[in-house]
Amino acid sequence: MAYVRKDAGTLTRAEKRRFVNALLEVKRRGEYDEFVRMHIAYFSADGEHALRAAHMTPSFLPWHRRLLLDLEGALRRVDSSVTVPYWDWTRDRTTTSAPWTADLLGGNGRRSDHQVMTGPFAHREGNWTIKHGVTEGAFLTRDLGRSRNPIDLPTKSDLEWALKDPAYDVAPWDSTVTRGFRNKLEGWGTGRGSASWRNHNRVHRWVGGSMLGGASANDPVFWLHHAFVDLQWYRWQRRHRGARYLPATPPGLRDEQHNRIVARHQKLPPWDVTPHELEDVSRIYRYA
Template sequence: MGVRKNQQNLTADEKTRLVDAMLALKRSGTYDTFVRQHIERLNGDSDNSTRIGHRSPSFLPWHRKYLVEFERALQAVDASVSLPYWDWTTAGASSTLWANSFMGPDGSRTQNGRVTSGPFTAANWPLSVRSDSATYLRRSFGSGGVSLPTARDVQSVLGIRTYDTAPWNSTSAGSFRNSLEGFRGPNLHNRVHVWVNGTMAGAGSPNDPVFWLHHCHVDKLWSDWQAVNGPANYVPAAGTTDVVDADEPMIPWGDVTPRDMFDHSAIYTYG
């Protein structure tokens, strides 16, 4: 069982091991299979038809399973590695997260947002599976005046007691899931993607390695919410179309249901 730490608490060695494992997955082609999986899922999800990984109740269990599978791939390279989380309420543009020795910096405003230093420049990190034409990692922090969510924003979302509501899509009101995903209220998850911008703003967002740290924090917030509201109050339980009920399988894993992902304590904890 691994412990997922706040990235601000990682040692220099832990950061190096995580980066090295990501680079190894990239060289082997394994990393790109995860990018392709996310592009296919996001492009397949729609408010008015089938939706599994986004705009739906299974947004959170789907991404929890996705994180687990990616973490297992990292651990096949280096068993000591666990995914850390990026708490964007305390770590903004000046954070050591963006050091050249870790996730690398913001992109160049004169080079289409290209990240020109750090471990994930085009030489080490060519984008061959992508959702736009750029073959290199791009970032543009805070473009268009977007800010990162605050601690108050997070608390307002954690205070919503109902997991989700009909019509189970981006219009759902009074929904913890939809508020956390970012279509309602203070806009948490989606807002961070837009703040990083560039590669993170499209369906190929996992091409930016910070994607995994961002989604770890989203998963932690769901875990925190579950600790207060109970782990098994996912809705809908049964009887709906187009969305994944509690005991229906989630594409692409075949036999994995949302209920299977309610309790992560045997796989990892947050520290």
């Protein structure tokens, strides 16, 4: 029977406590840091000539869907009642709304060094030390809304702009495409600065701190953010019935993307699974 992922803003006190406790236990066991390490390892960009599986590529959505499932599996081995909640950043848009409460993810970082001082993931609580990061810092950091150069979270209309596109993705299958649902949701735009960050990417920038760069999974909000991104793929599939993951076949030998992206029936590293196999998750979970 499929389990249910809920809106973080609707969780009961007991559901918040169970989720937090399971996450802390997965961290204590050392499993959590392996997910962080994996995300860092697969954080490759357009300019790199190797295979891109996780970012700037059609497999952005199935890759993160599988990563979420693996983390969720680890949580459920601790407590079978737990699922990953999602953060609806089109609705909960302030620095004090869900999920930034003391009983869930804690709040913003302090002004001096952006260290998170409240909630269960504050370094001073002794349960959340950063072990794999892009800096030497051992504590979780946030700069919600970017105090020195403020930006806003994406809006419902920003999401609608992505959701209404009937094509999953288009050639050349990278961060430069201006058509296709995948990149409009992932959020690589044209131009420079904050105007070029859309949807998924803009949320990472808005949270700031540990959520910037390849080690972003160090902040537990990473999972709530990506659960909401995954929900958009779920919604897009239902709006555009019959639309599929693209490309269906690998780019040819003379194509600049040859061996650099994952086609629908190719294995998605590091797992033995294809994007096709991850398109329908209705037997595993659903969204409330």
